[in-house]
Amino acid sequence: MTEAPGILHLLAFAAEPGGGNPAGVVLDATTLDDADMLQIAAELGYPETAYVTARDGERLRVRYFSPEAEVPFCGHATIATAVALAESAGPGEFVFETAAGDVEVSARDEGGRIAAGFTSVEPTVRDFDDPAPLLALLGLDADDLDPRMPLAEAFAGNWHPVVAVRSLERFDGFGFDPDAMRELMAERGWTGTVTVVHAAGDIADGAIVEARNLFPVGDITEDPATGSAAAALGAYLRDRLGMPTPFHVTVHQGRHIGRPSILEVDAPPVGGIRVSGTAVPLEG
Secondary structure (H helix, E strand, C coil), X not given: CCCCXXXXXXXXXXXXXXXXXEEEEECCCCCCCHHHHHHHHHHHCCXXXXXXXXXXXXXXXXXXXXXXXXXXXXHHHHHHHHHHHHHHXXXXXXXXXXXXXXXXXXXXXXXXXXXXXXXXXXXXXXXXCXXXXXXXXXXXXXXXXXXXXXXXXXXXXXXXXXXXXXXXXXXXXXXXXXXXXXXXXXXXXXXCCEEEEECCCCCCCCCEEEEEEEEEECCEEEECCCHHHHHHHHHHHHHCCCXXXXXXXXXXXXXXXXXXXXXXXXXXXXXXXXXXXXXXXXXX
């Protein structure tokens, strides 16, 4: 593997042992160039690897690479980086300068457990033009969709289409062709994931939403936990559905690929969406 100082391996947002989303973290990537960072990310094979390329006090420049390309922002790798920073130098408040914009990040000690959170860049929600190709890839039609949650695209660091499925059976059972999905995502500029959700109960403060985030990159097809998608979902609920603020929702993800994860989402009346969780060392 490409030589790099201190590659850390963490699992973010794990709901239980074996759950969560793996991330690589390099807290000092000042000696690495773009080719090095991409090669390390590809060799690790995690959905993303985060690199701290510059630091001035509590302000850090952070870049994120999937196994195939640089991405503007990655939520689970941000949580992993915040936990790694807290464990190396103590809890605190940070600002991550990312390609998507400045992201406020915090890490605190909760009885020996480091909890972290980030507040996304200013989110945007827009209409979903021509969803037919995506629905066809998923094998879904209009009757499969949840009428309470109309199709839209949401941004909180990356663009994510949001598709809400009415029944748990269809939510659990849909499939897709990874190559065709990758091609459509590139065509539409979806640098994050395709977000498919199911809300069994009321869509209100305290709701639990289950998500599947499709991310066909390398050997990966689904992401176990997607912080940027959770933030985008919070923006969608606030700015498209008009949920009264402030509100809190819990996102469950990763069940379908054996990596259960929990992401906590808080939406203020205006501004960025906060996503919270923790990260633990990746064993083995």
